[in-house]
Amino acid sequence: MSDWSIFRDDLIEQMPLILGGLGKTLELTAIISLTGFLLGIVVFYLSLSPSRFVRSIIRGYISFFIGMPLIVLLFLIYYGMPQWGISLSPFTVAVLGFTFNVAAYNAAYLTTAHNGLDPVEAEAARAQGFNRLQIFKLITLPQVLRLSIPALTNQVICNLKDSSVAFLIQYTEFFARMQEVAATNFQFFKAYFFSALVYLALVSLIVLASRALERRYILPT
Amino acid sequence: MPLISVHNLVKEFSGQRVLNGINLEVYEGDLKVVMGPSGCGKSTLLRCLNRLIEPTSGTIHFRGQDITGADVDIRALRQSIGFVFQQFALYRHLSVLDNVTLALLKLRGMSKAEAEEKALHELNRLGIATHRDKYPSQISGGQKQRVALARALAMDPVVIFFDEPTSALDPVMSREVADLINQMRAENVTMLCVTHDLRLARQISDRVVFLDEGVVKAEDTIDHLCNAHSDSKINDFFSSGVRGQ
Ligand SMILES: Nc1ncnc2c1ncn2[C@@H]1O[C@H](COP(=O)(O)OP(=O)(O)OP(=O)(O)O)[C@@H](O)[C@H]1O
Numbered sequence: 001m002s003d004w005s006i007f008r009d010d011l012i013e014q015m016p017l018i019l020g021g022l023g024k025t026l027e028l029t030a031i032i033s034l035t036g037f038l039l040g041i042v043v044f045y046l047s048l049s050p051s052r053f054v055r056s057i058i059r060g061y062i063s064f065f066i067g068m069p070l071i072v073l074l075f076l077i078y079y080g081m082p083q084w085g086i087s088l089s090p091f092t093v094a095v096l097g098f099t100f101n102v103a104a105y106n107a108a109y110l111t112t113a114h115n116g117l118d119p120v121e122a123e124a125a126r127a128q129g130f131n132r133l134q135i136f137k138l139i140t141l142p143q144v145l146r147l148s149i150p151a152l153t154n155q156v157i158c159n160l161k162d163s164s165v166a167f168l169i170q171y172t173e174f175f176a177r178m179q180e181v182a183a184t185n186f187q188f189f190k191a192y193f194f195s196a197l198v199y200l201a202l203v204s205l206i207v208l209a210s211r212a213l214e215r216r217y218i219l220p221t
Numbered sequence: 222m223p224l225i226s227v228h229n230l231v232k233e234f235s236g237q238r239v240l241n242g243i244n245l246e247v248y249e250g251d252l253k254v255v256m257g258p259s260g261c262g263k264s265t266l267l268r269c270l271n272r273l274i275e276p277t278s279g280t281i282h283f284r285g286q287d288i289t290g291a292d293v294d295i296r297a298l299r300q301s302i303g304f305v306f307q308q309f310a311l312y313r314h315l316s317v318l319d320n321v322t323l324a325l326l327k328l329r330g331m332s333k334a335e336a337e338e339k340a341l342h343e344l345n346r347l348g349i350a351t352h353r354d355k356y357p358s359q360i361s362g363g364q365k366q367r368v369a370l371a372r373a374l375a376m377d378p379v380v381i382f383f384d385e386p387t388s389a390l391d392p393v394m395s396r397e398v399a400d401l402i403n404q405m406r407a408e409n410v411t412m413l414c415v416t417h418d419l420r421l422a423r424q425i426s427d428r429v430v431f432l433d434e435g436v437v438k439a440e441d442t443i444d445h446l447c448n449a450h451s452d453s454k455i456n457d458f459f460s461s462g463v464r465g466q
């Protein structure tokens with residue numbers, strides 16, 4: 001019992017740092033979810049390009065970033081680039097690395113959904129006189145996004161979980177702070193159990209938000 | 222002067238000649254029905270006329286202007302041609318009303334109020350305004366075809382193309398579509414309808430253009446074509462249709 005109270009006291013003592021870390025975790029997750037979403041849409045749009053050249057570049061982009069382990073990418077930018085005279089802050093590196101990675105995944109989800117659409121609707125829009133960008137914005141994207149809500153919100157969950165690897169490039173987010181707590185009192189189980197509970201709670205919130213989104217945007221059948 | 226005049230139209234898909242020199246004229250107020258067996262190039266012909274497909278050679282004059290050139294405003298051309306698809310092609314994420322207003326808002330730049338008024342006018346004209354808030358998945362095939370037609374009519378097109386408007390419908394709904402086409406004809410809408418449905422052709426017209434092997438084989442009354450024609454292809458096509466009735 002006394003173990004728990006010691007742990008609790010340490011937790012309370014370090015609470016400002018922990019909350020700061022949690023804030024940085026949420027900040028990184030929110031930013032990469034947004035930038036990865038937006039870049040994913042751009043990549044998806046380009047993957048529909050009439051130019052074979054653009055399409056093959058985009059295919060290369062998607063395979064490269066899906067195939068590359070995120071940690072390698074982050075280390076490459078954070079520890080590798082300074083050798084070329086480019087030093088970036090941990091936050092910038094994390095946002096860059098995650099954005100490229102997450103965008104590749106999101107573009108792949110959107111492409112999968114697009115393969116399930118009936119191309120005749122886009123053709124009808126073309127026949128009405130809409131241009132390519134209008135068809136994308138008004139017809140293709142709204143349909144594809146609706147179909148992709150589960151995959152896209154699942155990606156947000158992955159972003160939250162994966163954000164913990166950013167501590168390896170000196171980004172002191174929530175998990176980095178919890179490791180510090182564990183190191184001060186050697187209560188490893190409690191510290192990491194507490195971390196697990198926090199991540200689970202956050203994931204549950206995302207799941208609830210995802211369900212609400214789906215209910216709001218689902219098409220009647 | 223014909224509204225549409227097609228001269229020697231050729232379309233090849235990777236060497237395969239689908240249209241092999243089509244000549245066709247559509248006059249204002251016409252209801253032109255083009256028939257032909259499956260795969261003879263009916264859809265390809267319609268898609269060439271509004272440049273959804275690039276013709277290989279030949280000329281297409283639309284209101285006197287050759288529209289096969291590179292400097293043609295294709296999107297303006299398409300806006301003046303209403304296109305009704307076989308599979309209806311309604312935008313599934315939009316309500317019936319929004320399907321009709323979309324182009325009015327985004328292409329004509331109308332205000333929301335103007336666009337809705339215009340759309341409701343067309344939906345009323347086709348007797349489907351009560352379904353304005355439903356989604357395409359919530360209405361029947363015949364109703365979808367009405368919405369598709371309303372969507373086309375809302376843009377005040379010069380001509381309406383129908384690509385097999387009944388082939389996804391049962392006979393009762395096909396009859397509905399035939400009635401709609403006749404209603405449009407009475408209102409002097411110019412129409413070009415391709416179909417292999419002889420029943421539909423009879424209900425809307427007494428003359429048809431027969432397309433086969435990439436060329437116009439005949440243009441005649443359905444009665445003539447059905448009565449032991451000398452051309453065996455024509456004979457096969459129209460007599461099987463007669464038996465099917
Ligand atoms: N994009 C394309 N690429 C290659 N071949 C095509 C393409 N579109 C059509 N074709 C071919 O052209 C021919 C005519 O097709 P089209 O769709 O115009 O026929 P159709 O008369 O409309 O037939 P249906 O009655 O089945 O609708 C077919 O043999 C088809 O395989």
Ligand SMILES: [Mg+2]
Nearest residue numbers: 263264265385
């Ligand atoms: Mg066809």
